[in-house]
Amino acid sequence: MTDINFLKSLRIPTEDNPLRVLVSSCLTGILCGYDGTANGEYPSVIKLLNYDTIKLIKFCPEEFSFGSPREMCDIHGGTGIDVLEGKAKVLSDSGVDWTEGMIKASEKMLEIAKKEDIDLAVMMDVSAACGSQVIYNGNRFAENKVYQIGAGVSAAQLMRAGFKVISQRDYGSLEILYSKIDEKHKINPDLKDHHEIDWYKNYFNI
Numbered sequence: 759m760t761d762i763n764f765l766k767s768l769r770i771p772t773e774d775n776p777l778r779v780l781v782s783s784c785l786t787g788i789l790c791g792y793d794g795t796a797n798g799e800y801p802s803v804i805k806l807l808n809y810d811t812i813k814l815i816k817f818c819p820e821e822f823s824f825g826s827p828r829e830m831c832d833i834h835g836g837t838g839i840d841v842l843e844g845k846a847k848v849l850s851d852s853g854v855d856w857t858e859g860m861i862k863a864s865e866k867m868l869e870i871a872k873k874e875d876i877d878l879a880v881m882m883d884v885s886a887a888c889g890s891q892v893i894y895n896g897n898r899f900a901e902n903k904v905y906q907i908g909a910g911v912s913a914a915q916l917m918r919a920g921f922k923v924i925s926q927r928d929y930g931s932l933e934i935l936y937s938k939i940d941e942k943h944k945i946n947p948d949l950k951d952h953h954e955i956d957w958y959k960n961y962f963n964i
């Protein structure tokens with residue numbers, strides 16, 4: 759869940775001192791998805807590419823460890839934090855254990871976050887690596903696919919180190935970010951974060 763107060767407290771950036779945001783590469787149109795695509799189009803993040811007051815640092819953890827294209831993968835037996843603590847595994851579609859590679863990729867992402875001294879990360883939700891609000895619980899291709907609240911391995915690694923992560927579907931939070939990087943942007947109060955929408959509330963019975 760996004761820390762709105764944190765977002766509101768972000769400094770007003772300038773072209774000389776932009777906000778530094780680590781972003782899932784695929785959200786910016788880079789063809790690093792499991793099938794060699796960008797996993798669709800995400801105007802909520804593409805829009806960030808238009809500003810000089812934000813520096814986007816792009817990284818794809820799964821491509822780092824497994825290349826593109828590759829198999830799809832999901833977390834089995836817990837969330838990303840459980841993977842980092844040795845309590846859950848990441849398996850590819852065909853059942854290959856990708857846990858070690860996913861942890862290495864998350865460590866690389868954390869290294870980049872520290873080196874770049876990022877202010878925030880914007881990551882692709884529902885991914886076993888980049889998800890920050892919702893992820894699959896087990897194989898997403900199972901007949902009865904199941905979602906769970908939680909973060910993927912790389913997002914969990916960043917959060918555990920104290921970095922804030924929002925997703926491309928946290929439209930309310932992104933409104934605050936836009937208002938920081940563009941003084942003319944008027945916040946739309948009707949836009950909601952992923953955890954505030956009806957699907958999330960109904961699915962997780964909140």
Ligand code: SF4
Pocket residue numbers: 782783784785790791792797817818819820821882885887888
């Ligand atoms: S690992 Fe992250 S950056 Fe890479 S394709 Fe999946 S969601 Fe996008």
